[in-house]
Amino acid sequence: MTDLTKLTLADARAKLVSKEITSVELTEAHLAAAKASDKLNAYVTLTPEIALEMAAKSDARIAKGDAGPLEGLPLGVKDLFCTEGVRTTACSNILDEFTPPYESTVSANLWADGAVMLGKLNNDEFAMGSSNETSRFGPCLNPWKASDSDADLVPGGSSGGSSAAVAAHLALGATATDTGGSIRQPAAFTGTVGMKPTYGRCSRWGVVAFASSLDQAGPITRSVRDAAIMLGSMASHDEKDTTSVDIEVPDYEAALTGDIRGLKVGIPKEYRVDGMSDEIEKLWTQGIDWLKAAGAEIVDVSLPHTKYALPAYYIVAPAEASSNLARYDGVRYGLRVQGDDITDMYEKTRAAGFGEEVRRRILIGTYVLSAGYYDAYYIKAQKIRTLIAQDFKEAYEKVDVLLTPTAPSPAFAVGEKVNDPLSMYLNDVFTVPVNLAGLPGISVPAGLSSNGLPLGLQLIGRTFDEETLFRAAGVLEEAAGYSAEPSTWWNEA
């Protein structure tokens, strides 16, 4: 029998519908792979009973001819999504053993369409990080290793568990969230596809908040088609999230026509940053050539305020986070460390509950919102945000999509940057402007570095034009012909 975990989500769907395989078989194969992958530390909670029960129900529905769009397909869920009756921690000690009595809208949409939940996936604490090293459960490791070193590499972050699990075939796909690149950068680091849709496309209801004006859920998968299928189920208008948008969810899969003739692809010159490696530069040029060869027209564009994006992001995101995380106070749920009085209890609880990076961002956020600093930091950052959105708007008068690298480097070693926040933050330089402008962006695996590590290219689209983005991404994927797989060094089976 073929290894069922090698299937793409689209292939598995076809085999389920044709009854070639059952969801229980498919789910068991993924559970077995997940159980043998402790070294990766991708899953923080595995839910085999729930998975098998859901799989059996899916098989029954398939038998009745009653299959949903994702019927029987086993998926992993980032631990930032609240899952009813299943511990949800955002990989922070402050949430302790918190078990939500409710299901996030995005995950509920997946289950309603027949998907099967394998478990909860590792991430940076409260999604704050670019390496998945700030998790309370310890770092998640990248399934990939460099050809010239045995060092453990990071899977990117914050959705490192999602990217690692998908790259290592521990799930057909996974939910992820992206505040400044947390879907696309891990996808680039692990040779997977990561899609961050337009802000407002997926409901934020039931997703532990990091920075409310930037957070957006999306899928990580092993193909562009799989991402299109998954996003089609994740996306919805939700009355419980007033920032979600009441626009019908198109058939994203149908957008994968493979035809981009006449598509105008912009190349923003400001993304040619100092210190970008030659191989990233080369890959980018390669990507341009592939799209040109497919009939796209390449246009040089300028996004003049790009250099202010990272500083603006590291004001806006911590500001919102400092307020969003105020609710974790030990009073109602999660961790409580008793103190002599209420202030002492707050201080002890939050000191014990939050890790160093989260504390750093709470402090930054509190500082930039403080009286006397608000105008100089927060207001200025908001103005920059408007200018960045304006840059994109002007670019989209000339082009349909933009092509850039996803990250300035391939995956780095565990421990390499964790004590150097600034160099860690620089990982987000190509992804952050997209969040500030609320645009959709997708990372597509496009090649390997000289030492055999995956590299990704990013396509950025117009607001709510995920279809064009998927279409272009599909062509890029096809042209790249990326089929590399990591060795299964972690497998204990």
Next chain:
Amino acid sequence: MSENKNLIEGATGPWEIVMGLEIHAQVASSAKLFSGAPTEFGAEQNSQVSLVDAALPGMLPVINDECVRQAVRTGLGLGAKIHLRSVFDRKNYFYPDLPQGYQISQFKDPIVGEGEIEIDLKDGSTKRIGIERLHLEQDAGKSVHDQHPSMSFVDLNRSGVALMEIVSNPDMRCAEEAQAYVKKIRSILRYLGTCDGNMEEGSLRADVNVSVRRPGEELGTRCEIKNVNSIRFIGQAIEYEARRQIDVLEDGGKIDQETRLFDPRAGETRSMRSKEEAHDYRYFPDPDLLPLVIKQELVDTLAKELPELPDEKKARFVSDYGLSPYDAGVLVSEKASCDFFEAVAEGRDAKLAANWVTGDFFGALNKAGLQIESSPVSAKQLGDLINLISDDTVSGRIAKEVFEIMFETGDDPAKIVEEKGLRQVTDLGAIESAIDEIIAANPDKVQQAKEKPKMVGWFVGQVMKSTGGKANPKSVNELLAKKLDL
């Protein structure tokens, strides 16, 4: 500026008090500002708490449109500018009964801007008080400190309940004006049905900003007295605080800007926190909520549907019913009284109705210490009594007797009149024979009456006495004039 008659004489000369008020009014709405949880008062602790109110992870606020409409109605009732675009901000601070760690409020862009109301003062004069703004915000929960020796409990039933904060200009100059202002706001809110105005249940509370200055000089440093929850206490708190500030200044000290609490038992205000200890609330626009945009058509529709407000009612009572401005003012000041009066007056002599409501009825309520809501006499019953006067079934004097019995027993007037035999005698024959008897028995008085026609009053009294007060006074007068040949 007109001269202030309300100066306070200090040891070193006169002082003027300057006050502005922030009124927190709970929006009358079945659900909270950003969640569907109910808002009923007095429910079991923590029984009206949604996931949003308890600030569970990933929960998001969704604006309750009814609260928005209530705020717009209130703005219109205050004659204020309605802002079609307003913004919700987060006011950040830690407190156990504030689950989110921030209060959602409106800071820079409130839903309602400047307006003005007229307050009625005891000497019959009025004064215009400017409204600076009205904004919507969430209430916090309640910390309960007396249930456990070392722990506090938290009740989140109020958490997330919609409040309107109505901020006045610093236009008030004495405690009476501040009290009249709160009464007027409460009255307007009740007429609009946007807040029940119940201060005991905390539906309406006021923060009073007090400063003092020498007349004509710059504004002094103010102190804010928080959460005063009765009109009487507002008066006491102001009197105390103004006197305290004057004493400090006259002793050569200076006023520190601070937040103070009024202790009703001690009748004094006490420092709660100084300006240095004041929170830095780190306001910023709530990223979970888009700016609140309302359409002009909504405002127009709500304006059209607005009920008649106290000032309009007062003018109408004066012009249509011929009531004195004073009587009209008394009647409209409380919506409950006004509703009662209008029910009594409907289809009847309004002047007579007004006299009864403001006279005997209010008098009896006051004496019994009752609110109009718990009156033993209903508007219908009082109306019935007035009918009995108008159709000559009873005289005005007997009616007062009947009313007293109604107030004691809650019985209908017709029943009382029947049972006690108080029906007015309009039988001319009976009155005539009573008059004849009295004339026959008092020839000296008859003689005196011929010389001094005012003596007829003595005869009227005698006739009433002999008929137990039931004789129709008009008939008695007419017959007496005839019999005595006056």
